[in-house]
Amino acid sequence: MTQTEYKIYIDDVIRRVESARLNVSAHHIVKIVAVSKYSTSEDIAKLYEIGQRAFGENKVQDLKAKAIALDELPLEWHYIGNLQKNKINNLLDINPTLFQALDSLSLAEELQKKLVAKDMQLDCLMQVNSAKEASKHGFYPDDAVEAYKKIQQECPNINLKGLMSIGAHSDNKEIIKKSFDTTYEIYKKLPNATICSMGMSGDFELAIECGSNMIRLGSLIFNK
Numbered sequence: 001m002t003q004t005e006y007k008i009y010i011d012d013v014i015r016r017v018e019s020a021r022l023n024v025s026a027h028h029i030v031k032i033v034a035v036s037k038y039s040t041s042e043d044i045a046k047l048y049e050i051g052q053r054a055f056g057e058n059k060v061q062d063l064k065a066k067a068i069a070l071d072e073l074p075l076e077w078h079y080i081g082n083l084q085k086n087k088i089n090n091l092l093d094i095n096p097t098l099f100q101a102l103d104s105l106s107l108a109e110e111l112q113k114k115l116v117a118k119d120m121q122l123d124c125l126m127q128v129n130s131a132k133e134a135s136k137h138g139f140y141p142d143d144a145v146e147a148y149k150k151i152q153q154e155c156p157n158i159n160l161k162g163l164m165s166i167g168a169h170s171d172n173k174e175i176i177k178k179s180f181d182t183t184y185e186i187y188k189k190l191p192n193a194t195i196c197s198m199g200m201s202g203d204f205e206l207a208i209e210c211g212s213n214m215i216r217l218g219s220l221i222f223n224k
Ligand SMILES: *Cc1c(COP(=O)(O)O)cnc(C)c1O
Pocket: 035, 037, 058, 080, 081, 166, 200, 201, 202, 216, 217, 218, 219, 220
């Protein structure tokens, strides 16, 4: 797509986000992370020209390649995919703005060790598998609050900022809503959490209605 076409797309997305967030409250601010996983560095540069700053990737090697290619632009990189332990160092080399998919205690322990070794801190979100789907990663709702506090206590180099969740895989709006409500209820119980990342191209308006303040949009922005 051309830059002009991207502008038309993103203007429409922003209008929809504005309307959804104003339904919650004039004070409810929602951040858009453009998920560029099916797109090229050239596409990302066009979106940057229009004003988009935060981008998300779900493969460490893709994030690395794009971050290097676009090194001169002041972009925010979000890592939203499952992180294998043997890729932790590669991710840390890029020093992403936010790792959104901390999904197990053993990953937290390993990440903590690597952060200490590199004398780094990393902002993270804990992933919740709110609909308890076998196909998804993340903590089950019943374990989430305790695990969050445990990571805060035992992993001082991990700065937990809140939660990330993917809405239930369903055509039924009530079932999707329930999964967002579950995540938001956990979010409200967490000490010092400020980010509730939920909502994708197909369900972001519902997610905002349920309290999300960070949405991750791929296909809607990149027309893929
Ligand atoms: C791909 C992906 C998205 C974006 O999905 P779309 O439906 O294309 O908007 C959001 N979050 C995660 C974790 C993803 O993997």
